[in-house]
Amino acid sequence: MILLSVESSCDETSVSIIKDGNNILSNVVLSQIDVHKQYGGVVPEIASREHIKGITMVFEEAIEKAGIAKEEIELVAVTMGPGLIGSLLVGINAAKAFAFANGIEIMGVHHIAGHIYANAISEELEFPLICLVVSGGHTELILMKEHYDFVKLGETTDDAIGEAYDKVARTVGLGYPGGPIVDRLAFEGNPTYKMPNIKLGDNYNFSFSGIKSHVINLVHNATQRNEEINIPDLCASFQETVTDVLVYKSIKAIKEYNVKMFMIAGGVAANKGLRKKISEQITSVRVVVPEFKYCTDNAAMIGIAGYYQYQKRKTDDDMSLNGKSRLDLV
Ligand code: KG4
Ligand code: ZN
Numbered sequence: 001m002i003l004l005s006v007e008s009s010c011d012e013t014s015v016s017i018i019k020d021g022n023n024i025l026s027n028v029v030l031s032q033i034d035v036h037k038q039y040g041g042v043v044p045e046i047a048s049r050e051h052i053k054g055i056t057m058v059f060e061e062a063i064e065k066a067g068i069a070k071e072e073i074e075l076v077a078v079t080m081g082p083g084l085i086g087s088l089l090v091g092i093n094a095a096k097a098f099a100f101a102n103g104i105e106i107m108g109v110h111h112i113a114g115h116i117y118a119n120a121i122s123e124e125l126e127f128p129l130i131c132l133v134v135s136g137g138h139t140e141l142i143l144m145k146e147h148y149d150f151v152k153l154g155e156t157t158d159d160a161i162g163e164a165y166d167k168v169a170r171t172v173g174l175g176y177p178g179g180p181i182v183d184r185l186a187f188e189g190n191p192t193y194k195m196p197n198i199k200l201g202d203n204y205n206f207s208f209s210g211i212k213s214h215v216i217n218l219v220h221n222a223t224q225r226n227e228e229i230n231i232p233d234l235c236a237s238f239q240e241t242v243t244d245v246l247v248y249k250s251i252k253a254i255k256e257y258n259v260k261m262f263m264i265a266g267g268v269a270a271n272k273g274l275r276k277k278i279s280e281q282i283t284s285v286r287v288v289v290p291e292f293k294y295c296t297d298n299a300a301m302i303g304i305a306g307y308y309q310y311q312k313r314k315t316d317d318d319m320s321l322n323g324k325s326r327l328d329l330v
Pocket of ligand 1: 010134135136137138161162163165166177178179180181183266267268269270271272295296297
């Protein structure tokens with residue numbers, strides 16, 4: 001089966017063509033980072049306009065690169081949320097128009113299901129599993145007992161981890177998106193700055209606004225006193241503390257739910273400090289991490305999630321689980 005997928009929830013316009021679940025024939029990603037960089041973050045109105053400018057070209061390039069005729073496409077999958085509403089609408093309308101013009105079915109896919117399924121592009125998933133979702137908008141621990149079945153064990157009670165990374169980077173003038181820069185600098189420094197304890201209680205929730213404010217105050221106080229900040233050391237201290245709590249709570253979930261596999265998902269899954277800590281500390285179960293190019297937003301991950309959602313729907317028509325939509329659980 002050949003499927004076309006579309007992702008436009010934030011600042012990447014992307015279309016992918018996938019054959020039989022995980023054979024990626026093309027995955028075109030048009031990033032708007034250069035446009036938003038000058039504002040220090042994504043400007044929603046500009047993002048929608050950029051999607052409109054790029055979407056037709058991205059559709060055409062994805063189909064051409066896949067080397068197929070558009071008549072061969074049998075299903076369309078599109079990110080339906082969460083994300084920036086104006087940005088989502090561009091992708092959804094383009095996907096609907098394509099499906100309508102070609103007389104094929106269209107289905108909406110949850111953005112986080114896409115991030116989770118980026119792991120299934122090159123690896124077989126084994127259940128039960130725990131997935132740590134770490135992105136610009138989400139920080140969650142998810143339990144999956146079977147394909148396309150998501151139970152949220154805990155989540156951030158305030159900022160998402162990617163948001164905290166970007167804010168810390170901005171505070172010390174490192175540019176946007178700051179996550180990858182903080183990650184790189186962290187390896188050049190030592191964790192010498194004292195950070196607050198962010199482990200919270202005996203649960204699976206997270207909180208990153210306290211450590212974010214701590215870093216902001218630390219930098220402002222130093223500026224007022226004319227003191228130098230050692231930026232690599234500050235990045236190392238921040239990274240050490242946040243990755244510690246992410247791995248600590250992941251291990252707790254792995255043990256409690258006695259799972260066969262652990263994986264990570266989302267833009268911050270590209271973080272080398274997090275990957276290193278996971279490989280050192282999570283040794284009792286199989287660990288899978290997505291390829292770097294599938295960590296940040298792309299349509300291939302939406303396509304593979306769409307494929308499994310479609311398979312599930314064949315056996316479970318109303319997509320319901322204990323009276324709740326599967327997607328509401330994410
Ligand atoms: O998943 P994503 O592309 O977008 C959302 O769905 O939110 O994630 C983007 C986030 C940004 O906050 C970016 O700074 C962060 O992922 N990020 C990183 C790294 N690479 C991307 N954060 C820390 N370390 C990295 N290497
Ligand atoms: Zn994302």
